[in-house]
Amino acid sequence: MRVTFSLFHALAVLNWLLATESLIYFSLAVLQALEDGLKRADADPSVKAVTICGENGKFSAGADIRGFSSPNKQGLGLGPIVSLIERSEKPVVAAIEGIALGGGLEVTLGCHYRIAHVQARMGLPEVTIGLLPGAEGTQRLPRLIGVPAALDIITTGRHISASEALKLGLVDEVVEENTVEAAIRLANRLIGQPLGHRRLSLKPVPKLPNMEAFLTEALVKVKKRAQGCLAPELCFQAIKAATEQPFADGVRKERELFNILLTSGQAKALQYAFFAERAVEKWTTPSGASWKTASPQPIRKAAVIGLGTMGRGIVTSLVKAKIPVVALEQDLEYLNTGRKAVMLLLEREAMKMEQGGQTLDFNNPARLQFAVDFDVLRDVDLVIEAVFENMALKKEIFNKLSRICKPEAFLCTNTSALNIDEIASVTSRPQQVIGTHFFSPAHVMRLLEIIYGRHTSPTTIATAMQLAKVMKKVGVVVGNCFGFVGNRMMFPYVQQAVFLLEEGSRPEDVDQVLEDFGFKIGPFRMSDLAGLDVGWRSRKDQGLTGPTLAPGTSARQRHGYRYSPLPDLLCEKGRFGQKTGKGWYQYEKAGGRTAKPDPWIHSFLSEYRDTHQIKTRFIDQEEILERCLFTLINEGFDILAEGIASGPEHLDVVYINGYGWPKHRGGPMFYASTVGLPNILAKLQKYSEIHPDVPQLRPSAFLKKLVAMGNPPLNDWMSYLHRQSNKL
Ligand SMILES: CCCCCCCCCCCCC[C@H](O)CC(=O)SCCNC(=O)CCNC(=O)[C@H](O)C(C)(C)COP(=O)(O)OP(=O)(O)OC[C@H]1O[C@@H](n2cnc3c(N)ncnc32)[C@H](O)[C@@H]1OP(=O)(O)O
Numbered sequence: 134m135r136v137t138f139s140l141f142h143a144l145a146v147l148n149w150l151l152a153t154e155s156l157i158y159f160s161l162a163v164l165q166a167l168e169d170g171l172k173r174a175d176a177d178p179s180v181k182a183v184t185i186c187g188e189n190g191k192f193s194a195g196a197d198i199r200g201f202s203s204p205n206k207q208g209l210g211l212g213p214i215v216s217l218i219e220r221s222e223k224p225v226v227a228a229i230e231g232i233a234l235g236g237g238l239e240v241t242l243g244c245h246y247r248i249a250h251v252q253a254r255m256g257l258p259e260v261t262i263g264l265l266p267g268a269e270g271t272q273r274l275p276r277l278i279g280v281p282a283a284l285d286i287i288t289t290g291r292h293i294s295a296s297e298a299l300k301l302g303l304v305d306e307v308v309e310e311n312t313v314e315a316a317i318r319l320a321n322r323l324i325g326q327p328l329g330h331r332r333l334s335l336k337p338v339p340k341l342p343n344m345e346a347f348l349t350e351a352l353v354k355v356k357k358r359a360q361g362c363l364a365p366e367l368c369f370q371a372i373k374a375a376t377e378q379p380f381a382d383g384v385r386k387e388r389e390l391f392n393i394l395l396t397s398g399q400a401k402a403l404q405y406a407f408f409a410e411r412a413v414e415k416w417t418t419p420s421g422a423s424w425k426t427a428s429p430q431p432i433r434k435a436a437v438i439g440l441g442t443m444g445r446g447i448v449t450s451l452v453k454a455k456i457p458v459v460a461l462e463q464d465l466e467y468l469n470t471g472r473k474a475v476m477l478l479l480e481r482e483a484m485k486m487e488q489g490g491q492t493l494d495f496n497n498p499a500r501l502q503f504a505v506d507f508d509v510l511r512d513v514d515l516v517i518e519a520v521f522e523n524m525a526l527k528k529e530i531f532n533k534l535s536r537i538c539k540p541e542a543f544l545c546t547n548t549s550a551l552n553i554d555e556i557a558s559v560t561s562r563p564q565q566v567i568g569t570h571f572f573s574p575a576h577v578m579r580l581l582e583i584i585y586g587r588h589t590s591p592t593t594i595a596t597a598m599q600l601a602k603v604m605k606k607v608g609v610v611v612g613n614c615f616g617f618v619g620n621r622m623m624f625p626y627v628q629q630a631v632f633l634l635e636e637g638s639r640p641e642d643v644d645q646v647l648e649d650f651g652f653k654i655g656p657f658r659m660s661d662l663a664g665l666d667v668g669w670r671s672r673k674d675q676g677l678t679g680p681t682l683a684p685g686t687s688a689r690q691r692h693g694y695r696y697s698p699l700p701d702l703l704c705e706k707g708r709f710g711q712k713t714g715k716g717w718y719q720y721e722k723a724g725g726r727t728a729k730p731d732p733w734i735h736s737f738l739s740e741y742r743d744t745h746q747i748k749t750r751f752i753d754q755e756e757i758l759e760r761c762l763f764t765l766i767n768e769g770f771d772i773l774a775e776g777i778a779s780g781p782e783h784l785d786v787v788y789i790n791g792y793g794w795p796k797h798r799g800g801p802m803f804y805a806s807t808v809g810l811p812n813i814l815a816k817l818q819k820y821s822e823i824h825p826d827v828p829q830l831r832p833s834a835f836l837k838k839l840v841a842m843g844n845p846p847l848n849d850w851m852s853y854l855h856r857q858s859n860k861l
Pocket residue numbers: 158194195196197198199206208209210211212232234235236237239258259262264265266267268270388389391392395408411412
């Protein structure tokens with residue numbers, strides 16, 4: 134960041150470099166230099182006005198987030214510097230280019246005027262890392278743009294464009310050319326003019342006719358959206374303080390609330406999640422392939438095969454990413470249904486984008502083409518297959534693709550669990566075959582699990598990662614195993630949930646505990662939403678139920694282990710979930726969305742327990758939570774030990790972005806580290822002794838090893854993988 138001193142009646146401009154050029158966030162050195170610069174400007178009578186700008190076209194991304202968890206908390210001295218700027222007797226103008234986020238934007242609020250480049254983005258995203266704007270931003274922003282707009286920006290942390298900032302009155306001018314020069318021109322014009330009315334701390338918060346009612350209603354909304362996350366509510370309280378107290382008292386309240394958040398585990402978890410998401414971009418594989426050496430190939434045209442639940446969303450994501458797409462179905466009837474569904478999704482997306490001043494062009498055949506003939510795939514660079522989850526069908530499709538598509542084309546499968554190597558084996562280019570596992574709804578969910586097979590080339594991985602980025606998704610590179618990372622960890626979680634029903638719980642009890650923990654939706658509501666038939670089909674394919682099940686197989690055992698036939702029994706009764714109006718819950722109609730506890734299920738469960746002589750027992754919240762979550766985490770340790778994922782942050786990013794894991798708990802593996810691995814191990818041992826026929830409850834060898842090694846911090850776990858432990 135630079136402070137530019139503007140000299141009255143002089144063309145000469147004194148620039149003083151304050152920060153290391155590459156840093157876009159505040160370090161202690163930057164803060165010190167900013168303070169020194171301001172004091173020098175103030176003391177120098179030849180300086181008549183000041184502009185503050187960033188380096189390399191970026192104003193500032195705010196405080197250094199890593200500083201919040203270091204003992205020497207960096208950035209905490211920013212508030213007084215903002216006040217110092219505001220008190221200046223010389224006009225101070227902010228020249229906002231690129232980004233002005235968090236503390237960066239708060240610095241501009243201390244300035245007397247703000248000019249932004251048309252491409253600039255602004256925001257106070259502290260809430261997303263578990264904090265609130267702690268450099269007096271919660272007190273100045275409502276004074277500048279009013280309470281409703283300030284509440285929206287601060288409690289959501291969303292970025293706003295320069296044009297929105299201008300409409301809101303957050304900036305005074307938007308320029309298309311050189312922002313710094315425009316700011317210097319303005320600063321020169323301001324010399325000698327009164328500044329009192331531009332000092333936000335002296336302004337009252339604009340009144341609303343119904344402030345109290347507005348705030349009461351707003352709090353309800355903020356809490357509902359927060360789903361157990363503390364920061365939005367404390368942001369709200371800080372803004373409320375601005376409406377009730379003088380500026381200085383409001384600032385004291387802001388500091389107090391900031392401190393509560395800073396020392397809360399939630400801020401630590403959210404900041405971990407911020408860096409985890411960036412860490413997974415730097416992918417590596419056990420064979421040594423890595424983001425450093427692999428280059429992506431350009432994708433100029435793509436194809437999607439199958440326009441069912443997933444294909445529709447994938448086509449929509451590609452169109453939004455401005456990649457021309459061919460959408461292909463098995464026959465004209467399916468094609469017409471798929472086309473209508475895709476067009477509806479695109480129309481809705483276009484409407485949303487229009488509200489943000491953007492357009493979406495999808496009515497042009499060069500951008501989106503529908504077909505039933507595979508021949509149209511000859512010139513595409515990449516194909517994403519999203520047909521039924523059936524190995525024979527997938528192999529047939531991949532064999533065809535391998536023959537029709539140009540040799541350089543990449544072939545991707547959206548399978549949820551099937552073996553990538555087996556699919557690749559029917560092609561003549563296994564090095565260009567990869568799993569791209571989208572999550573439903575595919576145009577909304579941010580996760581893209583990218584699964585490399587034995588022969589997948591680094592270029593193919595890099596291309597899939599690049600595709601994720603272009604589609605604004607988070608790509609996570611993982612190895613090939615049944616269910617990959619996400620579904621493999623989900624399996625023991627859902628299995629425990631069903632076992633709990635056998636033993637005495639009701640679906641709504643289990644869902645409630647997990648939703649109170651912070652999951653957007655509990656396992657039974659999720660199962661009803663996704664459709665119980667999906668898992669049923671997979672279990673039939675695996676020979677776990679249905680006609681291929683060997684006669685005489687015990688109802689509650691498979692391969693010597695505990696098995697629950699409950700989901701199969703529901704499917705046999707046509708209870709597929711929301712789509713049939715009945716599943717683990719009842720719905721108002723087929724396709725209904727409001728889940729109501731179903732007395733039929735309650736009596737069905739008690740009859741089931743009677744039939745199998747299971748004594749119904751009361752299961753408390755702690756047991757529900759521990760059995761569901763600790764088995765999921767336990768599987769995570771096996772995944773790490775097998776090298777399926779290269780670090781715990783991969784598992785956490787998958788769970789936060791694909792499975793509704795509460796971000797303020799940092800992901801399952803981060804959560805495990807906060808609970809303490811010895812505690813998790815002890816509980817798994819206890820439950821495993823009670824249920825010896827459930828292998829998923831047996832503690833992972835890697836978990837045991839980490840405990841034996843003294844419960845090291847999460848970022849050291851992987852270094853223990855191959856270390857010897859004499860305590861084992
Ligand atoms: C002890 C008692 C105390 C009580 C007293 C209370 C007093 C309180 C006073 C506190 C003052 C607080 C000041 C302020 O309110 C707080 C803040 O400013 S918090 C920070 C807010 N800013 C953000 O959240 C922005 C985060 N960054 C982003 O959103 C994006 O990075 C970006 C800036 C939009 C850029 O996006 P991209 O171009 O996609 O690039 P990347 O995301 O990949 O980032 C590149 C690289 O930079 C790293 N990085 C980015 N921003 C920060 C940051 N703010 N701090 C640290 N690091 C940052 C990012 O991690 C990447 O690096 P990599 O991880 O890849 O090595």
